[in-house]
Amino acid sequence: MDLDRGKIIISGGKPLKGAIPVSGMKNAAVAIIFSTILTEDKCIIENLPNISDVKVSLDILSSVGVKVRQLGPNTVEIDSSVVNPGIAPYELVNKMRASYYLIGAELGRFGRAYVGLPGGCDFGIRPIDQHIKGFEALGCDVKVEGGYIEAAAQNGILRGSSVYMDVVTVGGTINVMLAAVRAEGYTEIENAAHEPHIVDTANFLNACGADIRGAGTDTIKIRGVKKLHGVTYTIIPDMIEAGTYMILAAATGGQLTVTNMIPKHVESITAKLEEMGVSIEEDGDSVTVSRRAPFLNHVNVKTLPYPGFPTDMNPQMCVLLSLARGTSHLTESVWESRFRYVEELKRMGARITVNGKTAEVEGTPSLRGARVRAVDLRAGIAMVIAGLAARGVTEIDEIHHIFRGYEDLISKLKAVGADIKVIVPKATEYEDY
Numbered sequence: 001m002d003l004d005r006g007k008i009i010i011s012g013g014k015p016l017k018g019a020i021p022v023s024g025m026k027n028a029a030v031a032i033i034f035s036t037i038l039t040e041d042k043c044i045i046e047n048l049p050n051i052s053d054v055k056v057s058l059d060i061l062s063s064v065g066v067k068v069r070q071l072g073p074n075t076v077e078i079d080s081s082v083v084n085p086g087i088a089p090y091e092l093v094n095k096m097r098a099s100y101y102l103i104g105a106e107l108g109r110f111g112r113a114y115v116g117l118p119g120g121c122d123f124g125i126r127p128i129d130q131h132i133k134g135f136e137a138l139g140c141d142v143k144v145e146g147g148y149i150e151a152a153a154q155n156g157i158l159r160g161s162s163v164y165m166d167v168v169t170v171g172g173t174i175n176v177m178l179a180a181v182r183a184e185g186y187t188e189i190e191n192a193a194h195e196p197h198i199v200d201t202a203n204f205l206n207a208c209g210a211d212i213r214g215a216g217t218d219t220i221k222i223r224g225v226k227k228l229h230g231v232t233y234t235i236i237p238d239m240i241e242a243g244t245y246m247i248l249a250a251a252t253g254g255q256l257t258v259t260n261m262i263p264k265h266v267e268s269i270t271a272k273l274e275e276m277g278v279s280i281e282e283d284g285d286s287v288t289v290s291r292r293a294p295f296l297n298h299v300n301v302k303t304l305p306y307p308g309f310p311t312d313m314n315p316q317m318c319v320l321l322s323l324a325r326g327t328s329h330l331t332e333s334v335w336e337s338r339f340r341y342v343e344e345l346k347r348m349g350a351r352i353t354v355n356g357k358t359a360e361v362e363g364t365p366s367l368r369g370a371r372v373r374a375v376d377l378r379a380g381i382a383m384v385i386a387g388l389a390a391r392g393v394t395e396i397d398e399i400h401h402i403f404r405g406y407e408d409l410i411s412k413l414k415a416v417g418a419d420i421k422v423i424v425p426k427a428t429e430y431e432d433y
Contacts, residue, residue: 003399003400003403003424004400005424005425006399006400006422006423006424006425007395007396007397007399007422007423007424008384008387008394008395008396008399008402008410008420008421008422009393009394009395009396009420009421009422009423010369010384010387010388010390010393010394010395010396010418010419010420011369011392011393011419011420012252012367012369012387012388012389012390012391012392012393012394012419013366013389013390013391013392014252014254014388014417014418014419015252015253015254015255015417016248016249016252016254016256016388016413016416016417016418017254017255017256017416017417018256018257018415018416018417019256019257019258019259019286019416020245020256020257020258020259020412020413020415020416021258021259021260021412022237022238022241022242022245022258022259022260022261023047023049023050023051023074023237023238023241023260023406023407023408024047024048024049024074024234024235024236024237024238024407025049025196025197025200025235025236025237025238025239025240025241026049026051026053026054026238026240026241026404026405027098027170027195027197027238027240028196028197028200028201028235028236028238029045029048029049029053029054029057029235030053030054030057030096030098030101031098031101031174031197031200031201032045032200032201032204032233032235033045033048033054033057033058033061033078034057034060034061034098034099034101034102034104034105034178035101035105035178035201035204035205036061036066036078036080037061037066037080037083037102037105037106037108037109038080038105038108038109038178038181038182038205038208038228039080039208039228039229039230039231040080040081040083040109040227040228041079041080041081041208041228041229041230042077042078042079042080042081042230043077043078043080043208043230043231043232043233044071044075044076044077044078044230044231044232044233045075045076045078045232045233045234045235046074046075046232046233046234046235047074047075047234047235047236047237048074048075048076048235049074049235049238049405049407050073050074050407050408051403051404051405051406051407052400052403052404053096053098053404053405056092056095056096056099057096057098057099058076058078059092060088060089060092060093060099060102061078061080063087063088063089063092064083064084064085064087064088064102065082065083065084066078066079066080066082066083067079067081067082083106083109083110085106085109085110085112085113085114086106086112086113086114086115088102088115088116089116090116090147090148093115093116093117093118094116094117094118096118096404097118097171098118098171099115099116099118100115100117100118100128100131100149100171100175101171101174101175101178102115103115103131103135103149103151103175103179104131104135104174104175104176104177104178104179105178107135107138107140107151107153107158107178107179108158108178108179108180108181108182108183109182110156111152111153111155111156111157111158112151112152112153112156113149113150113151113152114148114149114150114151115148115149116147116148116149117144117147117148117149128149128171128172130165130166130167130169130172131169131171131172131175131176132144132149132151133163133165133166133172134163134165134172134175134176134179134189135151135175135176135179137161137162137163137176138153138158138159138160138161138163138176138179138180138183138187139153139154139157139158139159139161140152140153140158140179141153141154157183157184158179158180158182158183158184158224159183159184159185160180160183160184160185160186160187160222160223160224161185161187162187162188162190163176163180163187163188163189163190164190164191165189165190165191165192165193166191167191168191168192168193168305169193170193170195170197170198170305172193173189173192173193173198173220174197174198174201176189177189177198177201177202177205177212177215177220177222178205180222180224181205181210181212181222181224181225181228182224182225182226182227182228183222183224184224185223185224186221186222186223186224187221187222187223187224188219188220188221188222189219189220189222190218190219191218192214192215192217192218192219192220193305193306194216194217194218194305194306194307195305195306196216196236196239196262196265196306197236198215198216198220199215199216200235200236201215202215202216202220203215203233204231204233205228207231207233208228208229208230208231209225209227209228209229210222210225210228211223211224211225236262237260237261237262237265237285239261239262239265239266239310240310240312240313240378240405241405241406242258242261242262242265242266242287243266243269243310243313243316244313244316244381244385244406245258245289246258246266246269246270246273246280246287246289247269247273247313247316247317247319247320247385248316248385248388249278249289249290250273250276250278250289250290250291250296250320251319251320251323251385251386251388251389252388252389253291253294253389254290254416254417255288255289255290256288256289256290256416257286257287257288257289258286258287258288258289259285259286260285260286261285261286261287262285263282263285263287266287267307268307268308268309268310269309269310269313270287272299272301272309272317273289275297275299276296276297276298276299276320276324277291277292277293277295277296277297278290278291278292278296279291279292295324295325296320296323296324296325296363297324297325297326298321298324298325298326298327298328298361298363299321299324299328300328300329300330300331301317301321301328301329301330301331302330302331302333303331303332303333303334303338304333304334305334311332311333311334311335311338312378313378314330314332314338314339314378315338315341315378315379315381315382316378316381316382316385317330318330318341318342318345318350318352318359318361318382319345319350319367319382319385319386319389320385321361321363322345322350322351322352322361322363322364322367322386323363323364323365323366323367323389324361324363325363326362326363327360327361327362327363328360328361328363329358329359329360329361330358330359330361331357331358331359332357332358332359333357336357339354339359340375340376340379341375341376341379341382341383342354342359344372344373344375344379344383345367345372345382345383345386347370347371347372348367348368348369348370348372348386348387348390348394349364349366349367349368349370349390350364350367350386351363351364366389366390366391367386367389367390367391368390368391368392369387369390369391369392369393369394369395370390370394370395371394371395371397372386372387372394372395372396372397373396373397373398374396374397374398374399374400374401374402375398375401376401377401377402377404377405378405379401380396380398380399380401380402381402381405381406381409383396384396384402384409384413384420387420388413388418388420399422410422
């Protein structure tokens with residue numbers, strides 16, 4: 001499908017009901033895919049979401065000589081016996097933010113790396129200075145010029161060290177962990193991020209023979225090993241996808257059972273939804289979400305590193321706050337330009353005023369369908385939620401962003417009663433999917 005010119009068309013205003021499954025976590029999947037380079041062996045990775053970011057990650061591995069074999073819709077075999085470092089095409093690594101994990105993986109295996117600067121969603125300045133600080137602490141000389149980052153350790157040998165992150169950074173924590181896992185000696189990452197995909201990446205590496213302790217806490221301790229081996233590993237469910245569907249149930253006034261998830265990972269989302277008057281019933285690896293009353297209560301939300309309210313749920317939550325009674329405040333503390341989607345929501349009748357890092361959201365009884373665009377991945381899914389909750393027809397452009405992170409989105413939504421379709425250009429006409 002030509003998603004660059006495709007559109008999503010939604011006829012909204014219908015409560016969604018039924019069960020909706022959660023796929024493997026995007027952020028864990030891409031980190032683990034690049035981590036396989038460190039094994040010099042065959043790995044089988046299961047529960048991989050069938051999304052464009054995963055496809056690009058696998059294409060990057062193939063471009064440097066890794067053998068990738070699809071065993072099923074969500075399972076791949078990755079044989080990293082042969083890797084040619086420093087040759088990943090710029091046009092591939094520039095497609096996604098997480099391509100920077102190739103730097104840590106190449107450093108960990110070869111003691112040197114040469115990788116184009118990453119792309120991905122534009123939330124303003126997204127520096128990799130903490131990554132570089134960590135690589136330098138491990139004995140690397142790092143240069144950034146001409147759109148590339150080049151790093152090399154003396155004699156190709158990284159040496160364990162103490163690394164203090166000046167700010168909590170998920171990408172920086174994982175990247176330094178990748179570089180350190182085969183370094184000589186002991187590495188300690190302080191002020192580390194806590195996110196579940198950091199824990200999942202560490203669990204994968206430990207299954208391969210690494211010695212990593214403390215993942216999910218402030219301090220990660222890594223004792224370098226000389227060699228890793230291949231494993232079969234299953235990716236954890238995606239907490240952001242789960243949270244998205246929970247908000248979708250509340251926004252449409254329906255009842256959704258979100259399955260194949262880890263409820264503990266979404267506790268901050270659950271707490272805010274319950275504060276708004278949403279009913280959430282937990283049952284093992286699923287939750288059932290429905291409204292207790294015909295209206296939603298206003299609340300104040302501030303995004304924070306895990307276990308706080310996720311920045312990746314900011315746009316989805318803003319849609320829900322737009323439908324709540326009274327005035328809510330949504331404060332973004334992670335990315336400086338996260339609110340770029342607000343103008344799109346205002347086209348649908350949302351009443352939002354952004355002042356610096358805080359959006360003041362005055363609730364409205366309903367949104368109305370309009371033509372909007374997906375300015376990034378999470379903003380795009382927020383437009384889908386808004387369209388499904390709104391009266392009338394919503395048309396969403398620039399939908400390629402959305403399919404970077406949500407597997408089988410259209411079929412999953414149709415299965416719970418959504419009137420939604422994708423149309424893509426074919427010759428001079430459009431074709432429905």
